[in-house]
Amino acid sequence: MASSGSWLIGMHGKVKCGSLLRFIVRFSAALALALAIFPAGVSAVERSVESWNYTAPGRINSMVVLNGTAIIGCDDGFIYAVGRNGRLRWSYQAGGGVKALYASEGGVVVGATDGFVYLLDYGGNLQWMKHIPAYVGYDSAVYMADDLIVAGSIDGSVYAFNSKGVFLWYHKTDNYVLSVRVVGGRVVAVSDQKVYLLDSQGTLVKSFGIETYITSDYLDGRYVALGVEGSQLKVFDLDGKLLWNQSENDFFGSMHIYNETLVVGTRNGTLYYFNMNGTLVWRRDLEKGVSAVYANGKYVAASSLNHILYVFDANGNELLVFSLNRYATVIGGDGHTIVAGTSNGEVHSISFVDTTDPLMSLFALTIMMLVILAAVFMLIRSWN
Secondary structure: OOHHHHHHHHHHHHHHHHHHHHHHHHHHOOOOOOHHHHHHHOOOOEEEEEEEEEEEEOEEEEEEEOEEEEEEEEEEEEEEEEEOOOOEEEEOOOOEEEEEEEEOOOEEEEEEEOOOOEOOOOOOOOOEEEOOOOOOOEEEOOEOOOOEEEEEOOOOOOEEOOOOOEEEEEEOOOOOEEEEEEEEEEEEEOOOOEEEOOOOOOEEEEEOOOOEEEEEEEEOOOEEEEOOOEEEEEEEEOOOOOOEEEEOOOOOOEEEEEEOEEEEEEEOOEEEEEEEEOOEEEEEOOOOOEEEEEEOOOOOEEEOOOEEEEEEEEEOOEEEEEEEEOOEEEEEEEEEEEEEEEEOOOOEEEEEEEOOOOHHHHHHHHHHHHHHHHHHHHHHHHOO
16 A cells, blocks of 8 residues: 555656646647748848849840859850859950850850850860851751760851861851750751751751741750740750640740749740640739740749849749840849840849848747747746
C-alpha cells in the first residue's frame, strides 16, 4: 500500500505533466496564429533598381549577356563589353555596322555590314576575320558550337568555318537568311520562306516551307517558332513537324523561347506567353506595338514603341514599368538582371533584388517575443 507522501508526489507529477501539455498546446496555437497574421514580416519583398546604364554612339542591333557582362553590337561598327558596374571592359571596331553577334566562353562571333565574319576571344582580341560574298543582315544569323561557326547572309547562303577560321562549306538557300543555329551537330537555318536542316558537312537533310513569308522567328535546341505573314504563329520541332499554330488579327513580331515557354509580341501591342504545347498562359495588352521581348523562366520583359520597358513575373504579374528615351531593339538578361538596348544606343540594366521589409520584420519579431514571454509566464503560474 502506498504512503500518503507517495500519493502526493504522484499527483504533483501529474499536475506538472498536465501543465506542460497545456503550455505546449497554447504556445503552438499562439505561434501559429502570429505566423498567419504577420507573414509579410518573414517573407521576401522583390524590388527593382537600375543597376547601371551605358550609352553607345549608335543603334543597338544585337546583344548577349554572359556572366554579368553585356556584349553589344552597335550600328557604329563597334562591339562593346560592359560589366556589372556599367563600365566598359573592352571594345573592338569592325569594318561596318555590327548586325549580329553570338557570345560564349569560347569567344564572340560577329557579323558586320563590311562582309566579314569575325571571331574575338572573350577579352575582345581578334582571333581571325573572314570575308563572305554578302554581309550578315540579321541579329540571330551567326552561331558557334564546339568547333563549328556558321553565318547566314543576305545573299541566302550559310557559310561554315572551324574555330581556326578555316572555311569548311557553304549552302545556298532560297533567300536571305534570318537565323542560324547548331543543334546536335546539325545546322538549322531559317530563310524568308523555308527552314533548312543541314548536316555538319553542309549537306541538306530536310527543308520545309511556309505558304507565305516568314516575318519573325526564334530557334532553340528543340523548336522553331515562326511569325508568318497573314497573322499566324507556327511552332515546329526540328524534324519539321508542325506542333501547333495560333491565328490572330495581328502581326506576330519579336519572340523568345525559354525552356518550355514562348513569349511573343505583336504589332498592335499584345504580349502573349505560351507553354510549348500551345496553351496560352497569359496575355497582356501594352499601349503600343512590341519592339523586343525576352524571357528567362522567372521574368518576362517587353519593350513597346512608346518607349516603355515592361517586366512581368512568370504568372503575368507586373513588376516594373520603366521609361526609356527610345524603344528597345533587343532585350537580354542574366539571372535577376534584365538588360535592354535601345534604338538610340542606350543600354539599361535593371536588377531585381529579394529584400525583407525591415519594419515588418521588427514588428513580427516583437510579436513573436511577446508570444513566447506570455507562454512562459503562463507556465510559471501553472506550476506555482
